[in-house]
Amino acid sequence: MNFTELAVGPCRQIQEAIQAFLLPGTVSECCRYGNGHINDTFCLTMDTENNRQRFILQRINTHVFQDPKGLMRNISGVTQFLRREILAKGGDPDRETLTLIPAKSGDCCYCDSAGFWWRIYRFIEDASTYDVVRRPEDFYQSARAFGHFQRLLAGYPVAELMETIPDFHNTPVRFQTFLQAVQKDPCGRAGQVQEEIRFVLERECDIPVIMDLLNNGRMPRRVTHNDTKLNNIMLDDATGKALCVIDLDTIMPGASVFDYGDSIRFGANTGEEDEQDLSKVSLSLELFKTYTKGFLDGCEGSLTDLELTMLPMGAKLMTLECGMRFLTDYLQGDTYFRTHREGQNLDRCRSQFALVADMEKKWDQMHQMVADIAAAFH
Numbered sequence: 001m002n003f004t005e006l007a008v009g010p011c012r013q014i015q016e017a018i019q020a021f022l023l024p025g026t027v028s029e030c031c032r033y034g035n036g037h038i039n040d041t042f043c044l045t046m047d048t049e050n051n052r053q054r055f056i057l058q059r060i061n062t063h064v065f066q067d068p069k070g071l072m073r074n075i076s077g078v079t080q081f082l083r084r085e086i087l088a089k090g091g092d093p094d095r096e097t098l099t100l101i102p103a104k105s106g107d108c109c110y111c112d113s114a115g116f117w118w119r120i121y122r123f124i125e126d127a128s129t130y131d132v133v134r135r136p137e138d139f140y141q142s143a144r145a146f147g148h149f150q151r152l153l154a155g156y157p158v159a160e161l162m163e164t165i166p167d168f169h170n171t172p173v174r175f176q177t178f179l180q181a182v183q184k185d186p187c188g189r190a191g192q193v194q195e196e197i198r199f200v201l202e203r204e205c206d207i208p209v210i211m212d213l214l215n216n217g218r219m220p221r222r223v224t225h226n227d228t229k230l231n232n233i234m235l236d237d238a239t240g241k242a243l244c245v246i247d248l249d250t251i252m253p254g255a256s257v258f259d260y261g262d263s264i265r266f267g268a269n270t271g272e273e274d275e276q277d278l279s280k281v282s283l284s285l286e287l288f289k290t291y292t293k294g295f296l297d298g299c300e301g302s303l304t305d306l307e308l309t310m311l312p313m314g315a316k317l318m319t320l321e322c323g324m325r326f327l328t329d330y331l332q333g334d335t336y337f338r339t340h341r342e343g344q345n346l347d348r349c350r351s352q353f354a355l356v357a358d359m360e361k362k363w364d365q366m367h368q369m370v371a372d373i374a375a376a377f378h
């Protein structure tokens, strides 16, 4: 058995978790996997006499998700629902949605003797996630899939969903948390980031725009994914088509324009999310257009006129909110997002803010592009 690069906890903990699930054969390998910022993800290989099968083992971040049982109820409910929808459309639910492996207890997750929570998914083979857009077609595919995902979940009983992170995309609440972090300044870092703090304060009037529309009922609350980064979608290696939407921890009622906006934030940035050379950061209008087309294709005409008008605002606010979250985490001592180097959260924040600034320069063009593409649906 080979447990490589397991930086979290003792191997014993992982072995205990693996033992708790209904898995075939014996463990041949277990290694860290993927580039998520939140959970601890491992690729687990199990050998039987004449077969080798891979699984995704995850330790749920309970600092972030404080009700792991509720979270797993959401994922179990949503994946069962999606299985039925996919089957009804003649698709392959084993590849087109996540499949949870049950624990021996019959639950879909396991709490180990040290209080850590674990889950296991079937590994989706012959498909990949990407951290940068390799070619526009990939981005189009991801857009269509995220739009379609929202469409598929339109019939999901919303009342059954718990809020896995309260106020997750409540930008005004995020703003208040940011202000408190600036005021408390527990690590003495606020002095170095005055320019970034000012950047947020100058945009205070934008912060409540989408939440106000949701709260006054002008914009519908839909079942949304809420974390629509490119690396949360698997593309089929053979066909290049989007195959499966993953990372379902944050499915909650929310704004469609935020699902759209978070993808733009991550995928249409010509620089990296943590880019240190800010001259590389800009909004690619070509990718913006590509994503907009794909998302609207996936939504199949279900977005209201107001949602369509607010797509650019969704992109700007998701980028501003995420930058503010990175800055808050930097001020609080890097306790939320996984970091791999000193100052990474600040670099992430600066990249987001540079992208917001570029969106402001391209604001009219963004609106015009959305209007032109939306016109094709009327």
Ligand code: ADP
Residues within 6 Å of the ligand: 033, 034, 035, 036, 037, 038, 039, 040, 041, 056, 098, 121, 122, 123, 124, 125, 129, 231, 232, 246, 247, 248, 249
């Ligand atoms: P995080 O919440 O930390 O972002 P994810 O659920 O997104 O964790 O998983 C991290 C990475 O693991 C993904 O980007 C993807 O590359 C890989 N992954 C997750 N689930 C599967 C799966 N069922 N099959 C294959 N790869 C997966």
Ligand code: GN1
Residues within 6 Å of the ligand: 035, 036, 037, 038, 039, 064, 226, 227, 229, 232, 247, 249, 250, 262, 273, 322
């Ligand atoms: C986190 O889990 P991951 O890496 O897909 C975060 C998102 C941020 C993103 C920034 C639960 O996403 O909200 O937009 O990092 N997820 C959570 O890269 O906070």
Ligand code: MG
Residues within 6 Å of the ligand: 036, 037, 231, 232, 247
């Ligand atoms: Mg992820």
